Amino acid sequence: MGKRTFLSGIIVGAVIGGVVSLLNKDARNYVRDVSDQAADQVNYYVQHPSEAINNVKRTLTLVTNQIDSNTVGAMNTLDQVENTLNKVLKK
Numbered sequence: 001m002g003k004r005t006f007l008s009g010i011i012v013g014a015v016i017g018g019v020v021s022l023l024n025k026d027a028r029n030y031v032r033d034v035s036d037q038a039a040d041q042v043n044y045y046v047q048h049p050s051e052a053i054n055n056v057k058r059t060l061t062l063v064t065n066q067i068d069s070n071t072v073g074a075m076n077t078l079d080q081v082e083n084t085l086n087k088v089l090k091k
Contacts, residue, residue, distance in 0.1 A: 021027045045052040
């Protein structure tokens with residue numbers, strides 16, 4: 001029950017904060033500009049779904065390659081730490 005109340009409070013606070021920030025003209029203009037850009041992108045991808053799929057595939061490939069690279073780096077670091085510990089413990 002406490003978790004639910006906490007999360008509800010966060011959501012209500014975010015909504016109130018967002019509404020209050022829209023009282024500022026610059027903030028309203030920013031939100032309008034960002035919304036227009038998002039709508040333009042959505043319309044473009046609706047008209048060109050194959051490009052959207054290719055972009056998702058490309059992004060997933062990049063993320064997967066980055067994860068693989070980080071995993072290899074972490075394993076190398078762990079091997080170095082293990083070798084160092086073995087050297088220290090043998091002395």
